[in-house]
Amino acid sequence: MTSAPSLPVPHAPARARIAEGLFRFAVRRVPVTVELPGGERIGAGGPRLRINQPRAFFHRLGADAKIGFGESYLACEFTAVDDLADALTPFAARMATLVPPPLQALRRFVDARKPRAERNTITGAQANISRHYDLSNDLFAEFLDETMTYSAAWFHDDNEDLAAAQRRKIDGILDLAGVRDGTRLLEIGTGWGELALRAARRGAQVTTLTISAEQQTLARKRLAEAGVADRVEVVLRDYREARGSYDAIASVEMIEAVGEEYWPAYFATLDRLLVPGGRAALQAITMPHDRMLATRRSYTWIHKYIFPGGHLLSREAIADAVDRHTTLHVGGQRSLGDSYARTLRLWRQRFLDAWPRIAGLGFDETFRRMWEFYLAYSEAGFRSRYLDVLQVGLTKP
Template identity: 45%
Template sequence: MTDHAAVLRTASSSSFAPTAIDRLARRAVLARLARISRGRLAVHEGAHVQAFGESSPDLSATIRVRDPRFYRWLAQRGSLGGAEAYLEGLWSTDDLVAVVRVLARNQAALAGLDAGLARIARPGLRMLHLLRRNTRGGSRRNVAAHYDLGNAFFEIFLDPTLTYSAGVFERADATLEEAQIAKYRRAIDALRLGPDDHVLEIGTGWGGFAIHAARTTGCRVTSATLSAEQHARATERVAAAGLADRVEVVLRDYRDLRGRFDKLVSIEMIEAVGHAQLPGYFRACSERLRPGGRMFLQAITVPERDFAASVRNVEFIKRYVFPGGQLVSVGAICDAIARAGSDLQITALGDVTEHYATTLRIWRERYLAAQAQVAALGFDERFRRLWEFYLAYCEGGFRERAIGTIQLTLVRPN
């Protein structure tokens, strides 16, 4: 990653005289950073450097403060304010993933950053998140806010399968495309797909799984999406692959699907369902599966101890990237299945967290190498920094296992 100091819209810190509030905020933030005990974080303010953490760390990171308002944003809005300060160019770094990883390792010690003044903003943030709840209309708006940025944008950093979920790298030298196909093979094997099967896919993406499954197994696929952009492009890709007789892409909410299917697949769509809607999601899945049917679910998770807090809090991803989004946990999935009155049973669980970190690294490298293309699509500097932060934030989270990725196989009894 390159340091973006030369292109920041804000001037260097020497151009701004800190106010009394900035000085108080700085004192409070540095006192919190002094609690770092795992890894090392260096804070540069012009020629002045303060380092926190281990003297001989296995992980180190550097923050360069470009504007003293950085401390105020962090003190007043907590970790979300730190992210927002990055979007505004108030600080920079030459390794954003390392910064995220050091902070993730010291999450308990730094919890105070999200207390105090940062609590004042929470009710407003929660209200905004509640206004984005996943009713049918809300889900359409939330999906459009992210996925309808334009197919050309996502094509910049995705592989030729246009898959926007974790791949599985079966070899150290595997390409991203090979990793995505390996993930599809795992899903196909878990579902035991054959030419007589009719598969329901909830969450089309750009049609990568549907195309691969129909082409390699001869099965029929009905794939549902709420994104108009994805629906149009996936339909085009299905036709170009000569599979229009095997694959149907529908623009429809999962709650409005009808019929019975032999198999069901949902790859990283559950994060868009919403906590309150989880039982309804599994009820719909159960109703769409025939007795004896199999389901493959890939989901991004949070640790059980953090799930309740993640439902309450509105962090960077919910606020700026996936409105209405909510990660799940294994326990939350089991609870939702039970509350749905579903007879779905989990028969296998696999962890692919480390593979998501690698997937995100490749996406981030491709994205950063194509900044001129992103700008040419009409996206301004703040948007470009937001997506850089998003990709690095997720990669760092997966590398430190602050978040995870699982693959579940579920079965409906005969």
């Protein structure tokens, strides 16, 4: 089903020497231990990473650090001796300062740019989404919980299971949007149908939009099995092509796939489709505003391998887009960042435990390392508070 990507080692000797110097300088101040061949150890002490092939590792960092670090993990050029997320979290906590400020000014000359082919036009967005969400419904079923929910859960205590925390998260969004019996609800981003299912059980009439054919198929099946298919329409349609009037709109971790170029269209769509007095509720992954501005043009490992066309917002960017492009008002907000770190750890554990069955679906060892790195890297972002995830309520006068 998927084959290992070709990962030739780039030849960048001058940049590799610079990268090695910067890496050694940065790691001296980071509470990790980096082991190199021959017994050398660098770092301030802590979770251990082992560089197996220093030449390849530093050439990748020199050629493109934002992509090369993750690619080096895929190629087994470095490994985690201890837990991978534990080792990545100290780096995530120092993301803004790992590279000395004078060198950060050179970012525009060395960072790869996002490919124009991955712009989130209507056709481009469908292709981008398909590359991730249409991998295989069976793959996602192996590591998600019974609700098939692929976004941050909301945990109340350490003993709570993942499915209960996911249902709390969904109910939180529905409450922010004021969904009750008789509500006409639009959902932007169906997932595999759990939010639509719970809204229908409240008595809402739901239209839910997706641009993933795989998700549409399974969502319809799950809704029919739950006995609510008569109250939910699952439509294969881009949000920009939506029509109608709705009392409420819900959209959970879909805005990350919109792209900065289309934020005005996304928020204007919410405004256009909501009736006066209507309410919308978003769940959005955020990053610090200064880091968003500094990296807005960068092409990263996550873009290349996991979420093409993706772009995170900041709290400020959400408020600015709402102010500039809508008549809506920002209302209640809650942060679920700590819960997302736990969600990602559970997904990674379940993914690795299920690997023999996932491999049986046709996925190879490089895919396993790719997804292990993606889930650990994301967990590190939330554990370090570099990333957050917000539930945001919006109201239309």
